[in-house]
Amino acid sequence: MPVLADQFQYVRQLVLAKTAIVLGEDKNYLVESRLTPIARDLGLGDANAVVDRLRGSSSTALEQQVLEALTTNETLWFRDRQPFDALANHVLPQLVQKNSATRQLRVWSAACSSGQEIYSIAMLLDERFPQLHNGWRVDLFGTDFSTEMVKRAKEGTYTTLEVNRGLPASLLVRYFDREGANWRLKAPLRARARFSTINLAAPWPAMGAFDLVLLRNVLIYFDLPTKQRILRSASQQLAPGGFILLGGAETAIGLCPDLGPVKMGDATFYSPKGQQV
Amino acid sequence: MKALVVDDSRAMRTILSRILRKAGAAEVREAADGCEAIACLESGAIPDLVLVDWNMPNMNGLELVNALRRRPEWRQVTIVMVTTESEQRQIVRALAAGAHEYVIKPFEEESLFDKLALLGFPQASAVTGTGSTQQEVFSA
Amino acid sequence: MSMLTAEAVTEITQEIWAALLASDGRSPLLPGDLLTGEVTAQIHISGEWNGTVCLHCSRAAAGHATMSMFGMSEEEVTWADVVDAVGELVNVVGGNIKGLVEGPSVLSLPTVSEGSAAAPPGHLELAQEVRFSWMAEPVVVSVWAAPAGE
Numbered sequence: 076m077p078v079l080a081d082q083f084q085y086v087r088q089l090v091l092a093k094t095a096i097v098l099g100e101d102k103n104y105l106v107e108s109r110l111t112p113i114a115r116d117l118g119l120g121d122a123n124a125v126v127d128r129l130r131g132s133s134s135t136a137l138e139q140q141v142l143e144a145l146t147t148n149e150t151l152w153f154r155d156r157q158p159f160d161a162l163a164n165h166v167l168p169q170l171v172q173k174n175s176a177t178r179q180l181r182v183w184s185a186a187c188s189s190g191q192e193i194y195s196i197a198m199l200l201d202e203r204f205p206q207l208h209n210g211w212r213v214d215l216f217g218t219d220f221s222t223e224m225v226k227r228a229k230e231g232t233y234t235t236l237e238v239n240r241g242l243p244a245s246l247l248v249r250y251f252d253r254e255g256a257n258w259r260l261k262a263p264l265r266a267r268a269r270f271s272t273i274n275l276a277a278p279w280p281a282m283g284a285f286d287l288v289l290l291r292n293v294l295i296y297f298d299l300p301t302k303q304r305i306l307r308s309a310s311q312q313l314a315p316g317g318f319i320l321l322g323g324a325e326t327a328i329g330l331c332p333d334l335g336p337v338k339m340g341d342a343t344f345y346s347p348k349g350q351q352v
Numbered sequence: 353m354k355a356l357v358v359d360d361s362r363a364m365r366t367i368l369s370r371i372l373r374k375a376g377a378a379e380v381r382e383a384a385d386g387c388e389a390i391a392c393l394e395s396g397a398i399p400d401l402v403l404v405d406w407n408m409p410n411m412n413g414l415e416l417v418n419a420l421r422r423r424p425e426w427r428q429v430t431i432v433m434v435t436t437e438s439e440q441r442q443i444v445r446a447l448a449a450g451a452h453e454y455v456i457k458p459f460e461e462e463s464l465f466d467k468l469a470l471l472g473f474p475q476a477s478a479v480t481g482t483g484s485t486q487q488e489v490f491s492a
Numbered sequence: 493m494s495m496l497t498a499e500a501v502t503e504i505t506q507e508i509w510a511a512l513l514a515s516d517g518r519s520p521l522l523p524g525d526l527l528t529g530e531v532t533a534q535i536h537i538s539g540e541w542n543g544t545v546c547l548h549c550s551r552a553a554a555g556h557a558t559m560s561m562f563g564m565s566e567e568e569v570t571w572a573d574v575v576d577a578v579g580e581l582v583n584v585v586g587g588n589i590k591g592l593v594e595g596p597s598v599l600s601l602p603t604v605s606e607g608s609a610a611a612p613p614g615h616l617e618l619a620q621e622v623r624f625s626w627m628a629e630p631v632v633v634s635v636w637a638a639p640a641g642e
Binding site: 366407409435436437438 | 507508510511512558561562563573576577579580583584586587588590591595596598599601
Binding site: 151153156235236238239240241243244245247248252253 | 438439440443444446447451453454455456458459460462463466469470
């Protein structure tokens, strides 16, 4: 049964307050479908009962569980061709060249969800830049607001539906093992990435400078001041010569005066204006 | 793009044809097994893309893939297997026989769009890749 | 250690429903405990592992599935369409369950019948049964296996 109107508004306010994410007015059905599994886990009747419990208690665990259930979305392998082609053919070669003395490469997937994006980078590096196995320190770092997603990313196990999304079959057979109904990334590939929980809308921990920051399809959820703040912080997180990549339909233009667009292949990346050649 | 869907299930053929039309296919033909598929090609209608189920009577999907790859005049046809066969061994066999891509059932329609985009079919790229699902879910 | 767990069967069936029945998230396949229904589809697995996968549901659920897969309205649905749609569902469920058990093995063609739950051949034992509710209608997936040592 649908979530009651004032329960729905309560949830919307909570999500906005805690994550700066705006949940559309017409998404009642989403709240219902995302909270019903929680109701089941807790032995409560339905989604309304979950919201009742949430309002009545000060349990941060339940709050976190609800927030994560509402703010998690699907993610794909190699999302959008052009950026990954651009990474393979233009950006990564340039970064590798730039860092040939330090022999270090650091990539941050800043809304990593269950890990597909950063593991896609790992597979790309493995396939196209095998020289990085010789004496390079490659740090592939994935973070997400959701502790559940981070846990899933570390596990590296995916359902059939998930591995069907954007993953070339040749990579499936090369990098995954079937485990029952699911598919798990082989251990050497999993070992290439590390994961942690970060709320982009809250202050960030010290992370060091990155050569590549992937901030894809996550800014759309935030209100304008938060978007601007996140982009500015991301630009400050870049090593000299580093790049930010946003989602296919996104732009930083008008949001962050520090950043300017750079065409690499058929894709647009962003780098601090002072540094552009 | 002209496509041919080969599956012994009428329901699955209907679903796949619908998805292909959404992905921009100008023409979609159907065949219930490998033999019908071969007959279709031999009649002169060479598709750009063939979706092939594995388990079918008369001529199964793997046999069809082999048959398609054996004929030089059919070499440019892109072949995607769409099947419940999910053992790695089977996927490797299919790719080795010449299938270009492989989709495990069940699949969402977006998976087909993704695979078509990977294979360079332009219409499919226009349908996918703009975060449509996420934008449907949240609107700021 | 068997991979044929209730969790795996549940996950497989829910994925199939989500993917093939165009529910757009609004009509999920939920755990349920409604009485089994009037349509039964079966598919056999034979080889290294032998058994039968059954899909039981109400006539209404079978109708919903058929309308969704074929993009038909209620008036257009015929029994032949139901046989095809539900047959394909049990085919995909069976194919995925085949992935959980000892291989190599092959899937039969599916059969679909009307009437109360037709049990598979008597000598098979129930290995797993998961009950769901879909659009408030019953859907049950059961897996029957040859007894150990057979």
